[in-house]
Amino acid sequence: MMNLKSAGGIVYAGAYDSLVLHGPHRLGSHVSFGKLSTDSLLRTKDCHGEVLACSSGRVICTGNLHVRLLSGYGSIMVHGDIECESLDFTGDIAVKGNIRTHSLKVSGMVSKPRCIDATSIDITGHIVACSVHTEQLTLSTLQSTLLHRHGMPHYAKRSVIDTVVAAQVNVHQLRCRSMDADSITLSDECLIEYVRYRDRLTSDISSAVIMRNHGTSPPHQAR
Incomplete structure (x- = not known):
């Protein structure tokens, strides 16, 4: 070579x-x-x-x-599509297809993939996606006055995911149409239209769930 x-x-x-x-x-x-x-x-x-x-x-x-x-x-x-075993990135990732990986860790922004299919997802920043399939979803916000000072206010916007299928979910500032998981923790103005959970649903006072279903069947597995 x-x-x-x-x-x-x-x-x-x-x-x-x-x-x-x-x-x-x-x-x-x-x-x-x-x-x-x-x-x-x-x-x-x-x-x-x-x-x-x-x-x-x-x-x-x-x-x-x-x-x-x-x-x-x-x-x-x-x-x-992006296909890899590990994705560990700081900055902006824009994808028109799917992201398939074992581990995804991003500090920044993930824009508009059709589906993210991963064992674990840890995003600090902002995401817009059609669907997420994972065992572990962690979503937190970037909190810094420097974002606005440097013309990057979009990093602190509320994230939007249409459908989440997971085992463990811990998210901040997320808007979601449908969420299916074992354990769910919602913080910082999350808005979820429909939640199906099996073990635990925890929400702070700033977050809202419009419809909820405490089910017993196992969640869909990440593909």
């Missing part, structure tokens, strides 16, 4: 052990890698490899992004 360090341009087809990319790049067709590091704009149709690490990078993928580990900070825009 090849190693490549580049200051800009096109990465041509090949199997690379290491790609260290400084400056704007475009991945050509049929590129695979052991580890790709980027600190600038990276454009690709599809992305296949082991580790993708961003250091204030911006990744734009017009197809699917399939790696083992996705980490770092910056922004990621994917028109297709």
Whole structure:
């Protein structure tokens, strides 16, 4: 396998052990890698490899992004699906398809995936998604006056997820149409239209549940 360090341009087809990319790049067709590091704009149709690490990078993928580990900070825009074992990122992630991973941890914003399917999800910031399937969902807000000072008030907005299917849920500032889980904790102005829970439902005074059902059947499993 090849190693490549580049200051800009096109990465041509090949199997690379290491790609260290400084400056704007475009991945050509049929590129695979052991580890790709980027600190600038990276454009690709599809992305296949082991580790993708961003250091204030911006990744734009017009197809699917399939790696083992996705980490770092910056922004990621994917028109297709993200598939990985672990996603640990600070910044913005925008996906038009689905996110499938074992562990998802994001500090920042996750925008408009059709479905997030993961064993554990931990988001500090803001999320808008159609559906979430997971064992453990934790959603907390970013609290800082610096967000407004630097023109990023959207990070502190109420999150919106249409459907949540989980085992354990602990969320802040979430609006949700339907939530199905074993144990649910709602805080900081959550608004849930319909809740089905099996073990426990806890809500602070600022949150509201319009309809609730204390059921006994097991929840749907994360896929």
